[in-house]
Amino acid sequence: xxxxxxxxxxxxxxxxxxxxxxxxxxxxxxxxxxxxxxxxxxxxxxxxxxxxxxxxxxxxxxxxxxxxxxxxxxxxxxxxxxxxxxxxxxxxxxxxxxxxxxxxxxxxxxxxxxxxxxxxxxxxxxxxxxxxxxxxxxxxxxxxxxxxxxxxxxxxxxxxxxxxxxxxxxxxxxxxxxxxxxxxxxxx
Numbered sequence: 547x548x549x550x551x552x553x554x555x556x557x558x559x560x561x562x563x564x565x566x567x568x569x570x571x572x573x574x575x576x577x578x579x580x581x582x583x584x585x586x587x588x589x590x591x592x593x594x595x596x597x598x599x600x601x602x603x604x605x606x607x608x609x610x611x612x613x614x615x616x617x618x619x620x621x622x623x624x625x626x627x628x629x630x631x632x633x634x635x636x637x638x639x640x641x642x643x644x645x646x647x648x649x650x651x652x653x654x655x656x657x658x659x660x661x662x663x664x665x666x667x668x669x670x671x672x673x674x675x676x677x678x679x680x681x682x683x684x685x686x687x688x689x690x691x692x693x694x695x696x697x698x699x700x701x702x703x704x705x706x707x708x709x710x711x712x713x714x715x716x717x718x719x720x721x722x723x724x725x726x727x728x729x730x731x732x733x734x
Contacts, residue, residue, distance in 0.1 A: 552599070552602055552625070553582070553584070553625070553635070553650070555649070555650055556582065556625065556627070556632070556650065557627060559582070559650040559653070559693075560582075560627045560628070560653060561628075563652075563653045563693065563695050566687075566689060566695070567687075567695055570668070570671040570687070571668070571671070572668060572671070574655055574695065575628065575629065576629075577630075577655040577656060577657065577697075578630060578655065578656040578701070579627065579630040579631065579632055579633075579653070579654070579655060579656070580634065580654035580655060580656050580696075580698050580700075580701040580702045580703075581618070581632070581633075581634040581635060581636050581653075581654045581701070581702045581703070582632055582634075582635055582636070582650065582652070582653050582654070583635075583636040583637075583638055583650075583651045583652045583653075583654070584635060584636070584637050584638065584649060584650055584651060585638045585639075585640070585647065585648050585649065585651040586637065586638065586639055586640060586648070587640065587648045587649075588640060589639055589640065592615075592637065592638075592639040592640070595637060596608070596617050596619070596637055599617075599619050599635060599637065600619065600716060602621060602622055602623075603619045603620055603621055603622055603716075604620050604621070604622045604713070605619075605620040605713035605714060605715055605716060605717075606618070606619045606620070606716045606717065606718070607620075607706055607711055607712070607713055607717050608717055608718045608719045609711065609717075609719050610719045610721065611678070614638075614639050614721075615639060615718075615719040615721050616636065616637070616638055616639070617635075617636070617637040618634060618635075618636055618702060618703070618706060618713075619634065619635040619636075619637060620633060620634055620703065620713045621633050621634070621635065633703070634701070634702055634703050636654075636702060638651065647691060647692040647693045650693070651692075651693060651694065652686070652693060652694035652695060652696055653694075653695055653696070654684065654695075654696045654697075654698050654701075654702055655695065655696070655697050655698065656697075656698055656699075656700060656701050657697045657698065657699060658699060658700070659699060661684075661685065661697065661698070661699040664685070664697060665685045665697075668685075671687060672685050672686065672687055673686055673687050673688040673694075674686060674688075676696070679705065679709060680709075681700070681705040681706075681708045681709050682698065682700075682702065682705040683699070684696040684697055684698040684699075685697050
């Protein structure tokens with residue numbers, strides 16, 4: 547399925563984020579793509595979008611992170627974006643800590659083993675670093691529109707696999723959307 551139908555606005559979002567990196571002295575266009583992240587506006591929208599995306603995926607690895615489910619959806623057919631292809635979509639439920647962009651929220655690029663040197667070279671334009679797991683500690687730039695670019699030592703797929711999780715079929719975390727709708731972070 548073409549990206550315009552599956553992930554509306556993906557090509558323009560990719561170009562926008564790559565251009566923003568270029569404006570900051572980073573050649574993101576030449577970097578391998580790890581994933582694109584989409585943030586759902588509501589818990590019901592998360593489930594609906596997850597189910598819709600799964601129809602075009604070979605696997606989904608959904609797990610609980612920071613108290614919420616997050617899906618890593620492996621596309622059955624990668625989506626070409628210029629010189630790179632997108633094979634993994636990270637679907638995130640509504641925000642939990644601060645303001646986030648709904649919809650296309652960030653793009654992850656793979657730096658490789660050079661992440662520490664990359665971080666030093668670009669320290670002046672980086673916003674921070676996340677400590678998600680021992681296998682996944684990206685540095686990132688937060689833009690004024692609350693979108694991000696993240697730079698990883700390896701792809702999100704590889705990080706998951708190195709943590710012992712595999713993309714075999716469709717794995718859903720045990721949680722109930724009804725419980726979350728009553729929680730403090732529910733968004734209408």
